[in-house]
Amino acid sequence: MSPAESASTILRTAASICVIVHHRPDGDAIGSAVALQRALSKHSQVEIISSSTVPSVFTSILGPIETRPLLPTTADVYVIVDCAELHRTGFSKQIERLRKNKKTLIVIDHHNSGDLERLATTHISNRSAAATSELVFSLLTEMRIPITPDIATPLLLGVYTDTGGFHHQTTSAATLKTASQLVRLGGELNKISQGFCRELSRAKQRLWGRILSEISINKFGIVVAQVKSSHLKEAESTVDDIAGLANLLALTLEAKVALVLVETENGWRGILRSRHPAINLGRLARLLGGSGHKKAAGFLATNDVFSGKIKRS
Ligand SMILES: [Mn+2]
Structure with a gap:
């Protein structure tokens, strides 16, 4: 079974899920987490856990984003997005304790491998992906979850920000294909690009x-x-x-x-x-x-x- 297949089985049956973003979350971490929350909350209770506050530019584009600064111990499944190393979550000790207690931990990431690879029960990784949001998009597609505009926009935000608005070298044909699919599914590219332009006080x-x-x-x-x-x-x-x-x-x-x-x-x-x-x-x-x-x-x-x-x- 591929990591995506096993993650999709785990997520389908979980009643409560905590999605953890890295410290000082960027657009890719927030986009991945919000997309997962919106996609999975029909069947599960999904909370986003962040050790730092969410920059206002992301809420201006995506709407209110509720996060919790503390990591609950009672969730069925924990998902860490856009992060390869435990210390970057801001919850090192808590996550190590959760793993000692045999809690399920899924890591979805596109960085070079770090210590989370060892700690994860399921590790979805692709270093050639321009953004973790691309991997979340594939996972949700694998799960046959319909990508509605409110899910396409955060995923597109992740791809947009991690490629510097499609400026960086990481912008491949595959990245543009993903972006194109997300726009076709209702992802609001203009709202995203305008959101970053307006921010000039x-x-x-x-x-x-x-x-x-x-x-x-x-x-x-x-x-x-x-x-x-x-x-x-x-x-x-x-x-x-x-x-x-x-x-x-x-x-x-x-x-x-x-x-x-x-x-x-x-x-x-x-x-x-x-x-x-x-x-x-x-x-x-x-x-x-x-x-x-x-x-x-x-x-x-x-x-x-x-x-x-x-x-x-
Ligand atoms: Mn990223």
Whole structure:
């Protein structure tokens, strides 16, 4: 039995399901989770569990998204989407305990394999997929669940955001075929693209103006932008306003890699982007205790990273 077949059998018979997204969920994690919730809630009680809040741009496109910050122990089945490593869920101990108690754990993901591969009872993975949402689409199709417009839109949101609006190298013929199918099924592409365009407040413009005026390019061809807490305060911005900055920076003509460093309570959060074909940012981020893809990755630089003792984010 293939992983998708076994997952579909498990999900069909589960009375209660928890869908867990990774810490600071992106459009692919949210899109996958919302699509699963909408598709499966006819027969099961489905909750989305997130250790962080959902960025407002996703609710403006998809409507209200209810998430719980705590992981219940009583669900029949647990599903982790768009995540390869346990620590990125924000629920490491709880999930390990659930597995000790023989709870079923399905992982659906398109990243390079991490420790969740070992922990999962069923692991649906395809590294060549541009988004986890593509894998969720295949799974729901396998389950013969009709893809209504309210399911097609979150799946399309996942594909759209993980390919940078179909800009990244990962956008293959298969990706465009999936997107085309989702639009045909009622996925609201225009609402999604407009949702990201409209998000330009004065506070965000003030912040970006300040940050961009201070960027520097080092000898390795890395363009670096630093976002200090004081910058956010001065521009009356929030961390949500940083979204998209690294993609813009990656367009810098003279640079191969863009790095946005964001000051946090635990150290500097690094956001890496590149459009250079030969560069593998995922590998670089993993060296720094982070994770990601070839063209988009991230890490948390604590003092331990600089002293050679890496601490995971
Ligand atoms: Mn993804």
